[in-house]
Amino acid sequence: MTRTTDNQADVPAPTAPHKDMKWIGRSVKRVEDPKLLRGLGRYIDDVVLPGMLHAVVLRSPHAHARIVSVDAERARRAPGVVAVLTGPEAAEQFGPLPDSGPAPDKHVWRVLAADKVHYVGEGVAVVVAENRYQAEDARALIDVTYDVLDPIVDPIAAAEDTGNLVHEALGTNVAYERTFTFGEVARDFADADLVVRDRLRWGRQTAHPLDTTAAIGDYDAGTGEMVVHTNSISMTWLAFGAAVALGIPSNKLDLRPYISGGSFGSKQFCWRSTVTAAMMSKITGRPVKYVEDRLDYQLNGDQHGSDRYYDVELALMRDGTFRSLKIDCVDDYGAYIQFGVGSHGNALAQVTGPYRITSTEYRVRAVLTNKTQQGAYRGFGADAGNWALERIVDKAAAELDLDPADIRRRNLIPPDAFPYHIPSGNMYDSGNYEPVLDHALQRFDYDGWRRKQEAMRAEGRKIGIGVVTANERSVYGATEFWFWFDDKDVPVKTTSTPEGVSMTVDTVGAVTVTLYSTPFWGNSSDTVAAMIAAEEFDVDPADVSVVHHGTKGGLPAAGPGGSRLTVMLAGAITGASKKIKDKLRRIAAHDMEVDEADLEWVDGGYQVRGATDSRRGIADLAMLAYLVKTALPDGEESGLAADFVYDHPHLTMPKPDRSDLGSFYPCVGHACHLVAVEVDEETGSVDILDYVAVHDSGTLVNPRSYDGQIVGGTAQGIGTALAEEMTYDAGGNPLVGTFWDYLIPTALDVPEVNFGHEETPSPITAHGIKGGGEAGRLMAPGALSAAIDDALRDHGVRVTELPATPERIVGWLQGQGG
Amino acid sequence: MKPPPFSYHRGRTVEHAAELLRELGPSARLLAGGQSLLPMLNLRLAEPAHLVDLGSAPGLDAIRRDGDLLVVGATARQAAVENSADVRSLVPLLAEAVEHVAHPPIRHRGTVVGSIAHASAVAELPCAALALDAQLTLLSADGVRTVGAEDFFTGAFTTSARADEIVAQVAFPVTGPGTGQAWSEFSLRRGNFPVAGAGVSITVADGEIVDVAIAICGVSDRPVRARAAEAALLGSRPDPETVAAAAAASVAELTPRGAGDLAAHILPVVAAPVPAWGYRASVAKSQVRRAVTTALTRAGGVR
Numbered sequence A: 001m002t003r004t005t006d007n008q009a010d011v012p013a014p015t016a017p018h019k020d021m022k023w024i025g026r027s028v029k030r031v032e033d034p035k036l037l038r039g040l041g042r043y044i045d046d047v048v049l050p051g052m053l054h055a056v057v058l059r060s061p062h063a064h065a066r067i068v069s070v071d072a073e074r075a076r077r078a079p080g081v082v083a084v085l086t087g088p089e090a091a092e093q094f095g096p097l098p099d100s101g102p103a104p105d106k107h108v109w110r111v112l113a114a115d116k117v118h119y120v121g122e123g124v125a126v127v128v129a130e131n132r133y134q135a136e137d138a139r140a141l142i143d144v145t146y147d148v149l150d151p152i153v154d155p156i157a158a159a160e161d162t163g164n165l166v167h168e169a170l171g172t173n174v175a176y177e178r179t180f181t182f183g184e185v186a187r188d189f190a191d192a193d194l195v196v197r198d199r200l201r202w203g204r205q206t207a208h209p210l211d212t213t214a215a216i217g218d219y220d221a222g223t224g225e226m227v228v229h230t231n232s233i234s235m236t237w238l239a240f241g242a243a244v245a246l247g248i249p250s251n252k253l254d255l256r257p258y259i260s261g262g263s264f265g266s267k268q269f270c271w272r273s274t275v276t277a278a279m280m281s282k283i284t285g286r287p288v289k290y291v292e293d294r295l296d297y298q299l300n301g302d303q304h305g306s307d308r309y310y311d312v313e314l315a316l317m318r319d320g321t322f323r324s325l326k327i328d329c330v331d332d333y334g335a336y337i338q339f340g341v342g343s344h345g346n347a348l349a350q351v352t353g354p355y356r357i358t359s360t361e362y363r364v365r366a367v368l369t370n371k372t373q374q375g376a377y378r379g380f381g382a383d384a385g386n387w388a389l390e391r392i393v394d395k396a397a398a399e400l401d402l403d404p405a406d407i408r409r410r411n412l413i414p415p416d417a418f419p420y421h422i423p424s425g426n427m428y429d430s431g432n433y434e435p436v437l438d439h440a441l442q443r444f445d446y447d448g449w450r451r452k453q454e455a456m457r458a459e460g461r462k463i464g465i466g467v468v469t470a471n472e473r474s475v476y477g478a479t480e481f482w483f484w485f486d487d488k489d490v491p492v493k494t495t496s497t498p499e500g501v502s503m504t505v506d507t508v509g510a511v512t513v514t515l516y517s518t519p520f521w522g523n524s525s526d527t528v529a530a531m532i533a534a535e536e537f538d539v540d541p542a543d544v545s546v547v548h549h550g551t552k553g554g555l556p557a558a559g560p561g562g563s564r565l566t567v568m569l570a571g572a573i574t575g576a577s578k579k580i581k582d583k584l585r586r587i588a589a590h591d592m593e594v595d596e597a598d599l600e601w602v603d604g605g606y607q608v609r610g611a612t613d614s615r616r617g618i619a620d621l622a623m624l625a626y627l628v629k630t631a632l633p634d635g636e637e638s639g640l641a642a643d644f645v646y647d648h649p650h651l652t653m654p655k656p657d658r659s660d661l662g663s664f665y666p667c668v669g670h671a672c673h674l675v676a677v678e679v680d681e682e683t684g685s686v687d688i689l690d691y692v693a694v695h696d697s698g699t700l701v702n703p704r705s706y707d708g709q710i711v712g713g714t715a716q717g718i719g720t721a722l723a724e725e726m727t728y729d730a731g732g733n734p735l736v737g738t739f740w741d742y743l744i745p746t747a748l749d750v751p752e753v754n755f756g757h758e759e760t761p762s763p764i765t766a767h768g769i770k771g772g773g774e775a776g777r778l779m780a781p782g783a784l785s786a787a788i789d790d791a792l793r794d795h796g797v798r799v800t801e802l803p804a805t806p807e808r809i810v811g812w813l814q815g816q817g818g
Numbered sequence B: 001m002k003p004p005p006f007s008y009h010r011g012r013t014v015e016h017a018a019e020l021l022r023e024l025g026p027s028a029r030l031l032a033g034g035q036s037l038l039p040m041l042n043l044r045l046a047e048p049a050h051l052v053d054l055g056s057a058p059g060l061d062a063i064r065r066d067g068d069l070l071v072v073g074a075t076a077r078q079a080a081v082e083n084s085a086d087v088r089s090l091v092p093l094l095a096e097a098v099e100h101v102a103h104p105p106i107r108h109r110g111t112v113v114g115s116i117a118h119a120s121a122v123a124e125l126p127c128a129a130l131a132l133d134a135q136l137t138l139l140s141a142d143g144v145r146t147v148g149a150e151d152f153f154t155g156a157f158t159t160s161a162r163a164d165e166i167v168a169q170v171a172f173p174v175t176g177p178g179t180g181q182a183w184s185e186f187s188l189r190r191g192n193f194p195v196a197g198a199g200v201s202i203t204v205a206d207g208e209i210v211d212v213a214i215a216i217c218g219v220s221d222r223p224v225r226a227r228a229a230e231a232a233l234l235g236s237r238p239d240p241e242t243v244a245a246a247a248a249a250s251v252a253e254l255t256p257r258g259a260g261d262l263a264a265h266i267l268p269v270v271a272a273p274v275p276a277w278g279y280r281a282s283v284a285k286s287q288v289r290r291a292v293t294t295a296l297t298r299a300g301g302v303r
């Protein structure tokens, strides 16, 4: 299935949605819900193993300090304590954590700090005791002597600093810097009628699932087997990374997956909890549970989102058509850079959004500071990228006095231009953007709202309307983690990011699907698997059994991330189903003594074309396959089982000089969000009066759960736009730790979202499905920013910094920037 | 986030609880609804060796009228006060303020008196108590004394009650004819502590303000009375300009505070990204204006 070629001619033309399906496209209740709603889900913290111990981590109180000594003697003697492992001790016994950043040996990332602490919250020691209370009591008895260093907090200053470094071995605080030029940027800027410039700031945020990241290590000293029960990493393809850190043969490590109360990217990998629990189990010989508390999660969870400073320039013509885009971004990665600058790969995958823009320059500087490192948060850098693009588009509209919906319409990529290659090289597989905009405008009653707005403004009310048209790339190819480096000695290859499944149809025809990556993270993997299998075998999704296999002995699987899982599972299950159905066809043909070509699959069985009385149902055929070897064709094995590994549907090679990054994120959806707000001038609060979201993510699988993605993503986007911020003071001290001050919107703060759907199938995936996992969060920040601008246009306020907190808005109104 | 070790004691009566506090000394803490104390224990911001639970002491949860006073006992839950028809009709400011405290599950455990005794500078109920000139009954092994709200709050999380004294009840004057009351606040998220809030009680006779009390939270180390604003309103025949001027005066009389101070007022220990003083003050001003306007309407005195 994988196409790893430079030849893009093999992308089929977009097709019309197929409406002849039984399950795909029907809203069904999630198969996960009955157990979750009855409290029978078994989350990781529900798991209790005999003799299990509890681990807690001592976190650094300093942003930047040398560890002079760690004295754990008092803690070791405390009641209930079984073991204490200090950072220096851990560095002797265990390897670094897997790090795909540039030059990982120069910013070595460990489960516990060994010689220096690099941010407030970094682990310095682990205490393991009979219960968590005792472990926390003993933690307070560890004496650490620090030699406190000057904190490195401001990334702009840090980029220039060569004296005070987060990692001395790196010789700089800039982990990565490069300017990419795609197309004729200089020419396009010279030809343009005008250039609009903006300076933007995207604040640091964190995804907050209901449960934090957690693991239970269970080491068998007899066999040397390590089982880790975990709600984070459990994707087979990279599990070996944990084995290396633990010093265990990769085939003796089994990461067993558990459902979780959400991830939103934040549980992507999360080596730290797995390695913490596993190493302490190896040391104590007993099962050890490590559950991050909210402070561990927020301060030492390795999953903060992008933290960016943008300079953006858009070159365009008087009639509002765009020419070229320049982006210069400083990204404050914090103390480590585990995913490299992959989040800029995400931004580059749709850097020009849904617009025709012929050239782009992209400069990125990844700066290290004494803060918690970044990880993934729903959007993984494309969230900030979309916002920056929509901000400059709004600024251009204002400068040309064009309606914000109009300027967008003028620049949308037309439907006949797909498959479309954006300047960075990524391919958009299919799209039909204008109907999405029209649908949204109509659903929102845009003209009506504009009239209402005028009337309300006449009463002195500050009413604003915001519109964004934005893309949502899906199905990442891991190439985006490597294409940054074009060292001749390290040839870059495309990386498939495969997903495997196993399927069986048992003796009585019941279907089981085995998955090899993370189960429910809020994203309904089981429902998707059940629906796709149900579509293939004509059974009810509720009757399909879905099993989650551990990593040991598993097929390649990369799990959720980059909105890939639905597409990848659909491909894999379709593939495995075909193998089984082919075998059923051979058995049926043999049994009926007809030619295979004369058979057709109808309603869960094979029949001779048009002859319903000749039908052999799946249960009859399965019975033969399992029990009646003599009824099988010669050489046919008993049973009905198939494995299928679905590779990435479309990857192409980057050019050697990186003037084109190839296609790496090809299944591209589109959305239009419209919002009306009222701003309270005195308090700066923003009230959402109306919210419309129309999305096109290709063929819809389960509209009901997709709507859930849109509401949830929009809620997170509202938090991003208005409230959530992980702030640090000038000393590098986090000012936010708990939900007291990290303000996630609640149900009371999120409006009813009025949805609409359009369906433009992908030509390159099973059933034309595209991913939709970041729906909402990629659009809401831009829409709300625009609406606030519009509400406060008489005051000349523009939102150039997120979150636009009430305090900031009042500051802008009082003329302090904005 | 587990509390440090402590021993648990159950006060059989309020007097017994007071004896326990005396016996156990300053390392003992009274436990009411636990909605402030338990998070502090879990974050290890407080490490009392003993907790004396008042929860099962009989008769303490009463909400009753006593002449010109409405008396709220030490263990009366916030939800009970919120849902009491007496409170709503006799002390509407208390009823309105308590609705703004947290969320229903927390109000079902948290007590009104516990919140007042906890004395947070941003909390609604201490501020309402101050606006209403509530009288607090302090009970210890030595006996009983009564303190007015203004003398009770002495600083951030500190009061004039000794460590071994229990606030056995708080008495609120009931409103008479011509009195309108209102609570107004702005919080960054619904159910959060306010950035600033104002509690107002105004009595109007013949179109003239004959009595007015205004208290503000969120702008100092304790709730404060806005005396200058009260003076600006008293004796006036209010119109929107007078109200706006009074709101401006309410903030002008405050002392600006630095971010570090504000953080310490608001959270017991850890730093918080508190909105800066200037913003708090401007929010306070708007809340005073809104609360005064509403109270006037309710008093039937707005024009």
Ligand SMILES: Cc1cc2nc3c(=O)[nH]c(=O)nc-3n(C[C@H](O)[C@H](O)[C@H](O)COP(=O)(O)OP(=O)(O)OC[C@H]3O[C@@H](n4cnc5c(N)ncnc54)[C@H](O)[C@@H]3O)c2cc1C
Pocket: B029, B030, B031, B032, B033, B034, B035, B036, B037, B038, B039, B074, B100, B101, B102, B103, B106, B109, B110, B111, B112, B113, B114, B115, B117, B118, B122, B123, B124, B125, B165, B166, B167, B168, B191, B192, B193, B194
């Ligand atoms: C998520 C959340 C949100 C919240 N939001 C708000 C909010 O918006 N506004 C708000 O005002 N509050 C809020 N609170 C706090 C809540 O109102 C508490 O219930 C209240 O502050 C304390 O009352 P309590 O009965 O729970 O007291 P406890 O927590 O039991 O005690 C608090 C302190 O007061 C002392 N104390 C209690 N009762 C007495 C007494 N009778 N005599 C002497 N000392 C006593 C205790 O020793 C302790 O030091 C919130 C709490 C939570 C958990």
